[in-house]
Amino acid sequence: MNLKLKIWRQANAEAKGKTITYSISDISPDMSFLEMMDMHNEQLIQQGEDPVAFDHDCREGICGMCSMFINGEAHGPDRLVTTCQLHMRKFKDGDTITIEPFRANAFPVIKDLAVDRSAFDRIQQAGGFVSVNTSGNTQDANAIPIDKHDADKAFDAATCIGCGACVASCKNASAMLFVSAKVSQYALLPQGKVEATDRVLNMVNQMDEEGFGNCTNTGACEVECPKGISLENIARMNRAYLTASLKG
């Protein structure tokens, strides 16, 4: 396949960025999107140009590091995949592909397509944990049976990879899907219930401080989430937040 790539280039956080158009040829449909980007970078290096910076690591859809906005969609046109799992067979010969970073005030660009998502870490540090010491001196793992449905739902929420696609897809750059997934995981498990009130208040406050926008229930986040995290989590968190605020 021969393709045209329109890529966002920005030297650093302060620099003004712009879109630059490149051509690339001999792309195999079996390549992953990032392998296509590797090939493009290899060509730029050979031509003495600066290769395109982008975040990536595991290349199997689990670390959450890759983060491209491709043709107007976080992680591109396929569903339930991250950019590293997107394959070139989803494109046609002659296509023009627009590649931008995940954009949000809370995710400043570092260089080109790489952004700073440390706001997510800070939200987790505000309460995304169970306050139990790591000494191993806890009760036996089977001491508290957990309803399988609750355990499964907690697991589904816990599969969030923290990539930020939800924020990038939201017109308000809201982080509600990400935060609610963590809040839900713990709220559904007996181990997490003890400090559920403080957790939801602290995490939501931190989310607001980081400058993420409000949720207006458009559901774009759920559509673009590579792990299929459900909007149900947002509803659950809203209830928990309201209850906690009234208690507070």
Added chain:
Amino acid sequence: MAKLDSKIPKGSLSKKWTNHKSKINLVSPANKRLIDVIVVGTGLAGASASATLAELGYNVKTFCFQDSPRRAHSIAAQGGINAAKNYQGDGDSTFRLFYDTIKGGDYRSRESNVYRLAEVSTNIIDQCVAQGVPFARDYGGLLDNRSFGGVLVSRTFYAKGQTGQQLLLGAYSAMNRQIGRGKIKMYNRHEMMDLVLIDGKARGIITRNLVNGEIERYSAHAVVIASGGYGNVFFLSTNAMGSNVSASWKIHKRGAHFANPCFTQIHPTCIPVSGEHQSKLTLMSESLRNDGRIWVPKKLEDVKAIRAGKLKATDVVEEDRDYYLERRYPAFGNLVPRDVASRAAKERCDAGFGVNKTGEAVYLDFAAAINRYGKEQAHVKGLDENDATLVKKLGQEVVRAKYGNLFQMYEKIVDQDPYETPMMIYPAVHYTMGGVWVDYNLMTSIPGCYAIGEANFSDHGANRLGASALMQGLADGYFVLPYTIGDYLSDDIRTGPISTDSPEFEAAEKEVKDQMKAFVNNNGKHSVDYYHKKLGKIMWDKCGMSRNEKGLKEAISEIKTLREDFYKNVKVPGGSEEFNEQLAKAGRVADFLELGELFAKDALERTESCGGHFREESQTPEGEAMRDDKNFTFVSAWEYKGEPSNAKLHKEELKFKEIEVKTRSYK
């Protein structure tokens, strides 16, 4: 350099750890506040160690090259974590887990360390559940288990195909709690560039800030390396793109012995290579071998027809299929350990029975499991067990619940539906059992420098059993290092803060800066990846699943030549004081180019076959690996002496007191 002292405590095997813990020196809570510890890496070992050390009261500085500690490659571990809980009542015990691990490692691991690992394994599960890790449960609400290769009990705890993710997020959450309290200072996007020694003790590190390229100095009273394995020396592996040996290699160059570098795990079930563009390989969890049957056609004409697209796998009738693992190893069948399964796949493909275009793939087939589960479900629900369509549908639902994410990953990469047609798989580099040599306390041969998790060598011998890497990472980080490090640090309670304004820091920083400048000013002609791919090919062809004297000697000289060419002709675009991924890669590949040579030298030296190390010269008439216990019951610990070819071999004799050393058989 001092003689190797593994510091194994005296006394009976089952009492060693308990006695050791009660005798070693402690640091009082008030004094812990005066002590700094650096941890490099935030996978299961690094994250759990950071959290626990901080909780104990030490000031922890933790570093990772990724943009968040949650991204470390432990996140990608799929199948599960072993623990001798015996919840299934199938005869499991601490001793059995210990025995299976020693045998699985082909009697090349340290007995005392492995026993301790089995001993603390049950604590890990309790700890993780208390943290809110959502393990799989049965309808009664209790924890579920599955089986892994090389064992005859069900002791593996899991969270679908994302066990590593859930355990790492658990450890990450424990870290977050301590970061929030200010007890851990977290440095994301920082790469360790060197270790700083003062008066022979590890006292700090030099790092490069990957965002702006700044070279920075950090001091501490002890340094813990938890930077994982070196599988990426093969270029193509199941490791993440950024996984590297540099932290381990830098401490090796500063005096830490490197043990058994040739012990590498080639995992049997990975998605085959599709072309030259390939950047990494994807694992399909070993847990799939609980339900998948591995086969190739019996007839070469069927193989030809399949490759030509004229015959479908599902059309090959039962009697024309060769379920070669079940044929060769009736006792363990599809659940033989990884090294055995990988070699068996290679044997069939080398004989011409590979089922894809490249001839390097075998089938992993779920049809029998789908049928079995479907019938069971139909029976439970009182439906017609002879309705094939219904049975298939019900069976597929069960399989989806167990392995859904793995099947989805496969479908996205290969563009085939594994619910309908068998998966194609082939072995790929996955894990490195070798690593930095450590004593019983997990301290390297440098005082005050520790290595934990995959970065060290101690627990898996020549072959690691499935679901044991997660167990070891968390055991080291939560339950072993936090105790043993106190024994060393108890001498440091009066040391006070360590200044970074010393000649030692100055010199180490200058070396790093010079190397960075040399790379960006080199003005060569080939990219870093060009060299990495060449190295990978040498490693895979000559130090891969099967090794011989001639090939290993060639590998040693080819790697040396490649390394010299690299320094002359590598081209690194951009500057050193900016975000520059190519520059970061150049440093990592430079270290792989040294490690690769030592790896081949180690493989050449060990003329026996054991575990994942298969020397063609040492095999039984049936083609099984043949150990040489008389001459090789030792750990090879290499001391750095300049060029890798000058490395000096030290031997740590392995003594097995509680178990009988036997030929490892899974027949």
